[in-house]
Amino acid sequence: MNDMNPPIVLLGAPVAARIASELSATVAACPIPPRLVALLANDREESRTYLRKKAEAAARVGVAFAVQEMPRSEWTTAAVRNRVLQLNQDPAVHGIIVQLPLADGMESDAVLAALDPQKDVDGMHPANTGASLLAFPGLRPATAKAIVALLAHYDIPLAGKRAVIVGRSRIVGKPLIGMLLEANATVTVCHRQTRDLASETRRAEVLIVAAGTPGLITADMVADGAVIVDTGWSRVEGKIRGDVDPAALVRAQAYAPVPGGVGPVTVAMLLANTVEAYLQRRASHV
Numbered sequence: 313m314n315d316m317n318p319p320i321v322l323l324g325a326p327v328a329a330r331i332a333s334e335l336s337a338t339v340a341a342c343p344i345p346p347r348l349v350a351l352l353a354n355d356r357e358e359s360r361t362y363l364r365k366k367a368e369a370a371a372r373v374g375v376a377f378a379v380q381e382m383p384r385s386e387w388t389t390a391a392v393r394n395r396v397l398q399l400n401q402d403p404a405v406h407g408i409i410v411q412l413p414l415a416d417g418m419e420s421d422a423v424l425a426a427l428d429p430q431k432d433v434d435g436m437h438p439a440n441t442g443a444s445l446l447a448f449p450g451l452r453p454a455t456a457k458a459i460v461a462l463l464a465h466y467d468i469p470l471a472g473k474r475a476v477i478v479g480r481s482r483i484v485g486k487p488l489i490g491m492l493l494e495a496n497a498t499v500t501v502c503h504r505q506t507r508d509l510a511s512e513t514r515r516a517e518v519l520i521v522a523a524g525t526p527g528l529i530t531a532d533m534v535a536d537g538a539v540i541v542d543t544g545w546s547r548v549e550g551k552i553r554g555d556v557d558p559a560a561l562v563r564a565q566a567y568a569p570v571p572g573g574v575g576p577v578t579v580a581m582l583l584a585n586t587v588e589a590y591l592q593r594r595a596s597h598v
C-alpha cells in the first residue's frame with residue numbers, strides 16, 4: 313500500500329470534455345462538416361460497439377460519420393484495399409478508419425498501407441508510424457495521443473523519467489516510443505518475448521500497459537509511487553477489466569483506470585485527428 317496519499321485517479325472524462333468542446337467550436341466554424349468514414353469487414357460484435365461509440369462522439373462535435381459495411385463477398389484484402397483507394401480519391405471524405413481486426417485471412421498491413429496518410433486518422437499507415445518516431449508532423453494513433461494528453465492534463469512530468477511500455481502494437485506501443493522520447497522520458501518497451509517482465513515494470517516511474525491481457529500486471533510488479541496508465545480493455549465474465557490488477561493500482565501515486573481513464577480521451581482524439589486531417593486538406597487546397 314502506498315503509505316503517503318491515496319492515488320490520484322486520472323479520469324478521462326474532463327479531458328475528453330475539454331477536447332470535445334474545442335472541437336465543437338472548430339467544427340462549427342467549418343463551411344462543411346469534416347467527414348469520417350469507417351470500413352467494416354468483420355462480423356464481430358465488439359467492432360460494432362466501438363463504431364457506435366465513435367458515431368455518438370462524432371455526432372456530439374458535429375463530425376459527419378458513416379460506417380461502410382463491406383458485404384461478406386468482399387471480405388478480401390484486394391476488395392478492402394480497393395475501397396480504401398476509392399475513399400482516398402473522394403474529396404468529400406477527410407478521414408478513413410479501417411476497423412480492425414479484419415476478418416480472418418485478410419492482410420491488414422496491405423490494407424493499411426493503401427491509406428492516404430493524410431486521411432489515416434488512426435495513424436496506422438507506415439508513414440505515420442515513422443513520423444511518430446521522428447517527431448515529424450503526421451497523424452498519431454488516438455490511443456497514444458490520449459495517453460500523452462491525459463498525463464499532461466494532470467501535470468504528470470515525463471522529462472527524465474523511466475517510462476516502461478508493455479506492448480509493442482501499432483496503435484499504442486510503437487507510436488509511444490517516439491512520443492515519450494519527444495517528452496524526454498527514458499523509454500523501455502516490453503512484449504511477449506521480454507524475459508523478466510516484472511523486473512522491467514518494477515523499474516517504471518511511469519508504466520503504460522497495452523497488452524490486452526486482463527490482470528497481467530500484478531501488485532508485485534509495480535513500484536510504490538509509480539504512475540500507471542492502463543489501456544487494456546477486456547470483457548471477463550461480463551465485466552470490463554484492464555491489464556492492471558486493482559491491487560497494483562493502490563500502490564500508485566496516480567493511475568488511469570479501466571474503464572474511465574484513457575478510453576474516453578481516445579474517442580475524442582480520433583475526432584481531433586479527423587478535424588486535423590480536414591484542416592490540413594483545406595490548407596493544401598487553397
Ligand code: ADP
Nearest residue numbers: 478479480481484502503504509522523524525
Ligand atoms: P493492443 O491493441 O492493446 O495494443 P495488440 O494485441 O495489438 O494489443 O498487442 C499486444 C501487445 O502486448 C503485443 O506487443 C504483445 O507482445 C504484448 N503482450 C501481450 N501479452 C504480453 C505478456 N504476457 N507480456 C508482455 N507483453 C505482452
